Amino acid sequence: xxxxxxxxxxxxxxxxxxxxxxxxxxxxxxxxxxxxxxxxxxxxxxxxxxxxxxxxxxxxxxxxxxxxxxxxxxxxxxxxxxxxxxxxxxxxxxxxxxxxxxxxxxxxxxxxxxxxxxxxxxxxxxxxxxxxxxxxxxxxxxxxxxxxxxxxxxxxxxxxxxxxxxxxxxxxxxxxxxxxxxxxxxxxxxxxxxxxxxxxxxxxxxxxxxxxxxxxxxxxxxxxxxxxxxxxxxxxxxxxxxxxxxxxxxxxxxxxxxxxxxxxxxxxxxxxxxxxxxxxxxxxxxxxxxxxxx
Amino acid sequence: xxxxxxxxxxxxxxxxxxxxxxxxxxxxxxxxxxxxxxxxxxxxxxxxxxxxxxxxxxxxxxxxxxxxxxxxxxxxxxxxxxxxxxxxxxxxxxxxxxxxxxxxxxxxxxxxxxxxxxxxxxxxxxxxxxxxxxxxxxxxxxxxxxxxxxxxxxxxxxxxxxxxxxxxxxxxxxxxxxxxxxxxxxxxxxxxxxxxxxxxxxxxxxxxxxxxxxxxxxxxxxxxxxxxxxxxxxxxxxxxxxxxxxxxxxxxxxxxxxxxxxxxxxxxxxxxxxxxxxxx
Amino acid sequence: xxxxxxxxxxxxxxxxxxxxxxxxxxxxxxxxxxxxxxxxxxxxxxxxxxxxxxxxxxxxxxxxxxxxxxxxxxxxxxxxxxxxxxxxxxxxxxxxxxxxxxxxxxxxxxxxxxxxxxxxxxxxxxxxxxxxxxxxxxxxxxxxxxxxxxxxxxxxxxxxxxxxxxxxxxxxxxxxxxxxxxxxxxxxxxxxxxxxxxxxxxxxxxxxxxxxxxxxxxxxxxxxxxxxxxxxxxxxxxxxxxxxxxxxxxxxxxxxxxxxxxxxxxxxxxxxxxxxxxxxxxxxxx
Numbered sequence: 001x002x003x004x005x006x007x008x009x010x011x012x013x014x015x016x017x018x019x020x021x022x023x024x025x026x027x028x029x030x031x032x033x034x035x036x037x038x039x040x041x042x043x044x045x046x047x048x049x050x051x052x053x054x055x056x057x058x059x060x061x062x063x064x065x066x067x068x069x070x071x072x073x074x075x076x077x078x079x080x081x082x083x084x085x086x087x088x089x090x091x092x093x094x095x096x097x098x099x100x101x102x103x104x105x106x107x108x109x110x111x112x113x114x115x116x117x118x119x120x121x122x123x124x125x126x127x128x129x130x131x132x133x134x135x136x137x138x139x140x141x142x143x144x145x146x147x148x149x150x151x152x153x154x155x156x157x158x159x160x161x162x163x164x165x166x167x168x169x170x171x172x173x174x175x176x177x178x179x180x181x182x183x184x185x186x187x188x189x190x191x192x193x194x195x196x197x198x199x200x201x202x203x204x205x206x207x208x209x210x211x212x213x214x215x216x217x218x219x220x221x222x223x224x225x226x227x228x229x230x231x232x233x234x235x236x237x238x239x240x241x242x243x244x245x246x247x248x249x250x251x252x253x254x255x256x257x258x259x260x261x262x263x264x265x266x267x268x269x270x271x272x273x274x275x276x277x278x279x280x281x282x283x284x285x286x287x288x289x290x291x292x293x294x
Numbered sequence: 295x296x297x298x299x300x301x302x303x304x305x306x307x308x309x310x311x312x313x314x315x316x317x318x319x320x321x322x323x324x325x326x327x328x329x330x331x332x333x334x335x336x337x338x339x340x341x342x343x344x345x346x347x348x349x350x351x352x353x354x355x356x357x358x359x360x361x362x363x364x365x366x367x368x369x370x371x372x373x374x375x376x377x378x379x380x381x382x383x384x385x386x387x388x389x390x391x392x393x394x395x396x397x398x399x400x401x402x403x404x405x406x407x408x409x410x411x412x413x414x415x416x417x418x419x420x421x422x423x424x425x426x427x428x429x430x431x432x433x434x435x436x437x438x439x440x441x442x443x444x445x446x447x448x449x450x451x452x453x454x455x456x457x458x459x460x461x462x463x464x465x466x467x468x469x470x471x472x473x474x475x476x477x478x479x480x481x482x483x484x485x486x487x488x489x490x491x492x493x494x495x496x497x498x499x500x501x502x503x504x505x506x507x508x509x510x511x512x513x514x515x516x517x518x519x520x521x522x523x524x525x526x527x528x529x530x531x532x533x534x535x536x537x538x539x540x541x542x543x544x545x546x547x548x549x550x551x552x553x554x555x556x557x558x559x560x561x562x563x564x565x566x567x568x569x570x571x572x573x574x
Numbered sequence: 575x576x577x578x579x580x581x582x583x584x585x586x587x588x589x590x591x592x593x594x595x596x597x598x599x600x601x602x603x604x605x606x607x608x609x610x611x612x613x614x615x616x617x618x619x620x621x622x623x624x625x626x627x628x629x630x631x632x633x634x635x636x637x638x639x640x641x642x643x644x645x646x647x648x649x650x651x652x653x654x655x656x657x658x659x660x661x662x663x664x665x666x667x668x669x670x671x672x673x674x675x676x677x678x679x680x681x682x683x684x685x686x687x688x689x690x691x692x693x694x695x696x697x698x699x700x701x702x703x704x705x706x707x708x709x710x711x712x713x714x715x716x717x718x719x720x721x722x723x724x725x726x727x728x729x730x731x732x733x734x735x736x737x738x739x740x741x742x743x744x745x746x747x748x749x750x751x752x753x754x755x756x757x758x759x760x761x762x763x764x765x766x767x768x769x770x771x772x773x774x775x776x777x778x779x780x781x782x783x784x785x786x787x788x789x790x791x792x793x794x795x796x797x798x799x800x801x802x803x804x805x806x807x808x809x810x811x812x813x814x815x816x817x818x819x820x821x822x823x824x825x826x827x828x829x830x831x832x833x834x835x836x837x838x839x840x841x842x843x844x845x846x847x848x849x850x851x852x853x854x855x856x857x858x859x860x
Contacts, residue, residue: 044753046720059522081530088526088527092526093526099471100516101519101520103464105466105467106433108538109433109538114527114528116536117535122537122538144306147467165527165528180617183617206749208751245750247751250821250822251823254826254848261852274829276829277828277829277830278833280826280851281834281835284830284835285834288855358590478665478669484631484654484657485657487658488686504673508672
C-alpha cells in the first residue's frame with residue numbers, strides 16, 4: 001500500500017537569517033508515514049521537527065527533494081489552489097499555542113471554520129461539528145467562548161476543528177507544550193483514542209512519556225534523522241539520546257544507571273512501574289543471595 | 295485577570311432574544327436608537343424603560359451584569375446631567391446664588407433637574423438596550439454575520455464585505471486575549487520597577503514604551519501564527535465558502551421587526567398625545 | 575527569620591459577579607531564606623495569584639504579607655520598593671523584552687532603581703555573564719535571539735536588580751529537556767552563589783523533586799501540603815487526588831517496596847533511587 005506521506009531526500013533552507021545564512025532546517029530527509037500509524041517526532045529546539053511538519057501539509061515548500069501524499073507528488077510542479085486544499089484537508093495540524101489557532105468567538109463556530117472554507121453544505125457541517133465535539137468530549141461547551149476555557153479544553157477545540165475537516169492524518173506540533181499535566185493528559189487521551197479509531201497521528205513533542213505511546217519514534221538532530229524505530233528500542237540508546245539533548249523515561253534511566261554502576265545486565269527497555277520494579281527487585285535479591293552465600 | 299469589557303461578553307441563556315436573527319436585532323436596535331432620540335415626553339421614556347426592562351427579563355441575562363456594564367460610563371452620565379442642571383433655563387426657579395458678582399450667577403430651575411434626570415435615563419436605557427441585544431444576547435460572530443448578510447448586496451459594487459466581517463470577527467476574538475496580555479506585560483514591567491502613574495506627560499508616555507513594544511511584537515507573532523493556522527484549515531477568503539448557521543428569517547423575526555416598528559410608532563404617538571412633562 | 579511570610583491571606587476574583595472565584599483561602603506560609611522553595615499546584619490552584627502577592631502586584635482582600643519582617647501594605651505608596659526586594663520572573667518572560675539591545679533591556683530594572691551608571695554597568699555585565707550571554711549577545715537586539723536565549727535575557731534583567739528573593743513562575747515552560755535543565759540548573763547555581771531565597775512555581779513534579787529544598791502544594795486555593803521533598807512526595811495519593819503528577823520514579827520505588835525489597839520510601843529522583851539501592855546492597859556487605 002502507498003504510504004500516506006513520503007519524503008524523498010527533502011531539503012529545506014531558511015533564508016534571510018543574518019546570523020547563519022542558508023542553514024539547513026531539514027537536510028536530505030527521507031521518511032514514510034503509513035496510514036493509521038502513530039509516529040512521535042522528538043528532537044531539541046531547532047532540530048527541524050516543526051519544519052518537517054510544515055512541509056507535510058504544504059505550509060512550506062522544499063528547496064529540493066520530493067514529497068508524496070497518498071502517492072501523489074506534491075512538489076516540483078505548478079499546483080492549483082485545489083491541489084493544496086486537497087492536501088491540507090487530508091493532513092490537519094494542531095499547533096502549540098491554543099490561543100493563536102482559534103478564529104471564532106464561539107466554540108462550535110470555530111470548529112465549523114474548516115468545513116466552511118471547504119464549501120461543505122450547511123447541514124453536513126452541523127453534523128460534522130457535533131460529531132467532532134463529541135469525539136473530543138467538548139459537546140457541552142459548544143456555545144462557550146473559547147477564551148474562558150482551560151488550555152487543555154482549547155486544544156481539544158482546536159483538534160475538533162481539524163477533525164471536522166475529516167482528515168486522514170493529524171500533526172500535533174508541540175500541542176501539549178503549553179499545557180499543565182491535566183491538560184496534557186486530556187489531550188493525550190484524545191490523541192490516543194483518535195489513533196485507535198484509525199487516524200494517522202504525528203506527534204511532535206518534548207515529553208518522553210508521550211513519545212513512548214507511539215508505534216514509532218523518529219529522533220531528529222540538525223535537520224536529519226538521528227535515530228528511529230520502536231520506542232522500546234530507541235529509548236535503550238540512553239547515552240545517544242542524552243547526546244541529542246533529550247531525556248529517556250525514568251524507568252529506563254534507572255535501569256541504565258543501575259546497570260552502569262553495578263555492572264548488571266538488566267535488559268533495557270521502556271517499562272511500566274511494576275515491570276521495572278520486578279526486574280530491579282529480582283536483581284537485588286539475586287545479588288544479596290550471592291552475598292549471603294559467600 | 296481579565297478586565298470586564300462589555301464588548302464580546304456574550305452571556306448565553308438560549309432565550310428567545312438570543313435566538314432571534316441578528317438582522318432582526320440590528321433593525322430593532324436601529325429603531326430603538328431612533329425612538330430614544332425621538333422621545334420627548336416623560337411617558338415615552340417610561341415606555342422605553344419598560345421595553346428595556348422587559349428585554350432584560352426575557353433575555354434572562356442577570357441584571358447585575360447589565361448594570362455592571364454601565365459602570366465605566368457613570369462619569370459621562372453624571373457629567374452630562376450636571377451640565378444640564380446648570381445650563382437649562384426654565385420657568386420655576388428653585389435656587390439662585392451669585393457666585394461672582396455681576397459675572398456668574400447659578401440658577402437652578404425645576405426643569406433643569408427634570409431634564410438632567412431624563413437625559414441620564416436616556417443614556418442609561420440606550421446603553422442597556424443596545425448591550426442586551428448586541429453584547430449579551432448576540433455573539434459578535436452572529437453580529438458580524440448579520441452585517442455581512444445585511445450588506446451582501448454591496449459586494450456587487452466591490453465592497454469587501456466578507457473580508458471586513460472576517461477582520462471584525464478576529465478583532466473581537468482577540469480583544470480579551472490582548473487585554474490579558476497587556477495586564478501580564480504591565481505586571482512584568484512593574485516587577486522591574488516601571489512606574490506608570492507619576493511624573494509629567496512625557497515621562498508617562500515614555501513609561502509606556504516597555505508595554506507597547508512587547509505588545510506589538512506579540513501581536514505580530516500571534517497574527518502570523520493565526521494566519522498559518524487559518525491556512526492549514528484551507529481559508530481562502532469568501533469565495534466558495536459556506537456557513538454552518540445559515541441565517542433564515544423566521545416568523546418570530548418578522549413579528550419582532552413588526553414590534554420594533556410599533557415601538558417607534560408608539561413613541562411618536564405618546565409624544566403627540568400624552569400630557570406628561572416634555573423634554574426641552 | 576523568613577524571607578517572606580504570608581498570614582491568613584484571602585483573595586476573591588470577580589467579586590459580586592457571576593464569575594466569582596475564591597482564588598486563595600486562608601493561606602499561611604513562610605518562605606525560608608537561603609534555599610529553593612517550590613510552589614506546586616494545578617492550573618487555577620491560586621499559585622500565580624499567591625506569588626503576585628509576594629511583590630505586591632496583587633493585594634490580598636484580607637490577611638498580611640511580610641517581606642523581611644515588614645508588612646508590605648503598611649505604606650501602600652511605597653509598594654513599588656517591595657518589587658526591588660522581591661524580584662519576579664513571570665511566565666514566558668521573553669515576551670516582556672522591549673529594548674533596542676540586550677544590554678539596554680537588562681539595564682531597565684537597575685536603572686529604574688536609580689542606581690549609578692557604574693553600578694548599573696557592573697550589574698548588567700555580571701548577571702548577563704551568569705546567564706551565559708557574552709559581549710556579542712549584549713549588543714544584539716533581543717528579538718534576534720533564540721527562544722531560550724530570550725528567556726535568559728529576561729532572567730538576567732531580574733537578577734541584575736539583586737533582589738533578596740527571586741520568584742520565578744514556570745521558568746522552564748515550553749523549553750526542550752536540555753533548555754529545562756540549563757535554566758533550572760542555572761537558577762539553583764545562582765541561589766547557591768548569591769545566598770538569596772528562590773521561589774519556583776511549576777507543575778512539573780520531576781523538576782521540583784530535582785531542584786527544590788522545600789515545597790508547598792496548593793489545591794483549589796488552599797494549602798494542601800508543606801514540607802521538604804521527602805515529606806511531600808511520600809503523600810503520593812494525596813498529590814494525585816489534587817490533579818498533580820507524582821514523579822514516575824516514585825511509582826517505581828513504591829512497587830519495589832511492595833515486592834519486598836526494603837528500600838527507603840522517601841525517594842523521588844532517579845539518582846536517589848540508585849543511591850538507595852546501592853546503600854541497600856552495601857548494607858548487606860557489611
